[in-house]
Amino acid sequence: MMSIDGYLEQVRRGMAGMDPAVQRDVVQELRSHLHESVAANGGKLNAAIAGLGDPAAVARRYRDLYGYGPAYRLLFAAVAGVLGVFTVPVLFGGEEVIFPLFLSAAFLFVEIVFLMWVSVQAGNRAGLVAGAFGFVGRIAGLGIGAAAQRGASVATAEGLGLFLSVSLLLLLIGWLPGQAKRAWRKPGAEL
């Protein structure tokens, strides 16, 4: 037998990452409902809880509606920014060319997968913001690389062109998957 608090805790856990104020409001509303429901059905707590259904499914409906809260979206953006710094080959520069290039490429791969994940999970706007942070991270990485090499030529014009293209690509990768998800989702029967 589950208590009201136990049930609500499971719903709350399913909403992790959403705006905390919204989470509190949802839990409070469901608590109010459960009290109402128990009072109306002659004190049968189990029946009241069963009426609301699987807590994970209930939480998912709210998550679909509200998505991640600002704190998590900022966190995603920050991670994308830090990853972005390490995607710059000159950071690992020096004479070693093959390995540093490989390392930055590995970071680039992780960054791309991460941005796609953010875009799908948190929406195309959060993805775009994370992509922008990744972009800024790359600029910062280039700056750090240039500073470390004390004015030595950081990149050729060709290299800079590639650098900028990849950086801009991050914006697109952050935006596109979420946008595609929205476009392909079966339109609901919404007013």
Add this chain to the structure above:
Amino acid sequence: MPEISPEWTAELKKGSVQLCLLALLAREQKYGFQILKELRDLSDGFFDLKEGTLYPALRRLEERGFVQSHWVEPEAGGIPRKYYRITEKGKRALAEALEVWDRMSAGTRRVLEGAR
């Protein structure tokens, strides 16, 4: 074993439940449990909405700007209730949806008449 699929009935319900929710809120503000009960009773059990579906559905209407909500402390003590009331935008949406609904139901009725 019925011939028609349960999905068809479910789609019919899904397509009309938002309209019913707005209609229930057209005259006065109500709280979730009350809406649930009225919907069930007035529809003679046809809209036996899962409770875990109703609350997110109300918030979806709120996100669309069709309803607003606020907490009310009961005078006699006890647990607060979250009340929903229709907005001006919601009233316009309701009027538009009602017009579509009336045309559809009148049209279908005339067409279906021949089959009874």
